[in-house]
Amino acid sequence: MNNALRRTIMRRIYAIYVLRRATSARALKLYVMLISTAAVASLVSISHVLENMPSLLNVRATLTFMASAFLNTGTLVQLLLVVFLGALIALGLEVFRKTEYARVRI
Numbered sequence: 001m002n003n004a005l006r007r008t009i010m011r012r013i014y015a016i017y018v019l020r021r022a023t024s025a026r027a028l029k030l031y032v033m034l035i036s037t038a039a040v041a042s043l044v045s046i047s048h049v050l051e052n053m054p055s056l057l058n059v060r061a062t063l064t065f066m067a068s069a070f071l072n073t074g075t076l077v078q079l080l081l082v083v084f085l086g087a088l089i090a091l092g093l094e095v096f097r098k099t100e101y102a103r104v105r106i
Contacts, residue, residue, distance in 0.1 A: 029091045036084040043077050 021027065049069065054061040070078060 026091065026094060029087045029094075032087040033084055033091070036080045036087070040077055040080050040084070043080075044073070 053065055056062055070081065
């Protein structure tokens with residue numbers, strides 16, 4: 001097999017490998033998280049939210065603020081945040097299942 005043919009074949013194999021990795025379930029979850037984060041950032045003034053947020057050390061006030069901010073924002077932002085959270089949970093479960101801790105039986 002000549003070198004040019006070998007290079008062409010390996011290039012196609014690499015392209016298939018990259019395409020499979022880019023369209024894997026994990027990558028799609030990351031894409032959803034990235035797109036929803038960008039959409040929320042374009043719809044919400046994050047600097048103002050952080051400016052109005054209480055100290056993170058005051059857990060009760062922070063949780064109350066987050067709940068109030070979520071409930072008093074637009075429906076699209078709420079939907080994007082729920083989509084982000086769903087993708088984050090799904091990704092976390094997928095990563096956890098692949099770790100050794102998930103295989104430990106009590």
